[in-house]
Amino acid sequence: MPRDGSPRDAGPPEPVDAAPVEDSAGTDVGAPADAKLPEGANGSVDAALPSDATVDAVHGPAHMVVDLLPGPASSYSVPLGAAGDRVVFRAYLSGMGADPSIMSSDGTAAGTLALGVPSNAWPYTPGGGLMYLDAPITGATALWRTDGTPTGTVMLADAFASWVTGGAAPKGFTFALGRWFFSAEDLGPGGTSAHGYEPWTSDGTPAGTAPLGDLAPGPASSVPGPFLLSGDRVLFSARDEAGHLRLWSTDGTTGGTLSFFDLPAGTMSVTVAGSSLYYLTRSPYPDGSTLWRTALTAGAAPVEVYRFQPTWWPFLGLGTIGNLVFFTVEEHHDWRSVWRTDGTTAGTYPVGSGEIGPLDAVVLGGELFYVMDDGSLNRLWRTDGTPATQVIAPDGHAIVRVARLAVLGGAIYFEGDVVGTDYHGALWRVAPAGAFAVEAVRFDRVPGYSRPTLVVAAGGHVFFRAGDPQHGVELWVFTP
Secondary structure: OOOOOOOOOOOOOOOOOOOOOOOOOOOOOOOOOOOOOOOOOOOOOHHHOOOOOOEEEOOOOEEEOOOOOOOOOOOOOEEEEEEOOEEEEEEOOOOOOOOOEEEEEOOOOOOEEEOOOOOOOEEOOOEOOEEEEEEEEOOEEEEEEEOOOOOOEEEEEEEEOOHHHOOOOOEEEEEEOOEEEEEEEEEOHHHOEEEEEEEEEEOOOOOOEEEOOOOOOOOOOOOOOOOEEEOOEEEEEEEOOOOOEEEEEEOOOOOOOEEEEEOOOOEEEEEEEOOEEEEEEEEOOOOEEEEEEEEOOOOOOOEEEEEOOOOOEEEEEEEEEOOEEEEEEEEEOOEEEEEEEOOOOOOOEEEEEEOEEEEEEEEEOOEEEEEEEOOOOOEEEEEOOOOOOEEOOOOOOOEEOOOOEEEEOOEEEEEEEEOOOOEEEEEEEEOOOOOOOEEEEEEEOOOOOEEEEEEEEEOOEEEEEEEEOOOEEEEEEEOO
16 A cells, blocks of 8 residues: 555556455552542543643543542553453553553543452453453463453462463463353473473353363464354364374364364464465475465365465454455565455455554444554554545544543544644544544643543443643543
8 A cells, every 4th residue: 555545546456476356353459449649639620621622522521430549649440351341451550560460441430440460460351251360470461351250350360371380371362152261281290291382262251261182182272263153153173193294173162173184284374264265385386385275164175265475474364344354464574464265266456555553453334444654653544344444534634643542332433643733642432434543532742641541431431541741641531
């Protein structure tokens, strides 16, 4: 895509010798769970705003949730994600040099609470009304889940590998079939790996958190993932006892976790769209990478969809819309393109490009919205899979420094600055049917103000971090 953001009008590139295609995815818990808010904490800044520095809430009220460190000091609250109707965030109640507290809020000062989990807990993508957190402790990682309340915050297991043990923490969390699927390495006596990196599942209870099987028996790892919902089953790739990469299918039980079929050597990534499995293979130069498609039925023959230039590196997993699959292609070290495929060679081509990213992506209303640095400081783009990709902007302006995307009420909210204005940043809203982004909350460019960042949607609200001269950098909330 041109750097000026104009729609791409070039036709699809020619594939490289692509075969014809027939039609046919020791801890510190910070503040205790009953911690009280500081004296003077309040949930509104309207009366304190100077007359020359307004916060303009175009579509609804916006205010600071609570001044955790009363006065101009900052808690530097970091919204992490949603748990039910509450936002979970990290706050530095004793300053940036001290351990933070993991807290949650319903958007009010009285409803802002400490959860009592270790201060170094890190969140996973929320789903099913829960958020999972891992907290490295001496010799292991503990896995927690929370619904955003102290009583609903429970440790599920405390013997997983982490960077502390020289391994990797649980990862790849996917919510499907009413439960979570993830990859983890549990530790045996003496802190050694008991079963390697294997597939796990959890229903949010300690008893319901267990491995789906030791697919590569003993301390060897099957390295499973990603986990992809297909009908009433979850599919994932993993290696068996012989080291062969296979596609597996599970219903969330050990007995229902079955080997589906072999994947070819050199498979790098997989995804599912409709009734088809797509996967990428990589062969030594000069062959490069190839995209394949196969029906999700036993004995189905794979079909070569597209063969990429030898120096290009494609990556699946950006998103799907119906039978369309979106993915990225790294053409060289500082330039990536967003591609789409419908499973045919003619229907596989780029729809956008940039230097870094995508940094975040959301599928909504039949469109893919994604953030990418195209040389203009991170902008938001949209595509329905046609070459006419558009940059999201208010009429006559350009929005830059876009980062996290949050979906609420059929719209996407995001942070961004407007080129050529005196804004210090704003919270923006865009709907799939809308032609332009609409301003929701504006922060003027005056001393002491901090632009909205780290946007999270929860409980009908949009939470973000921002600051003003009277209260420092704290947690804010916008209600559409």
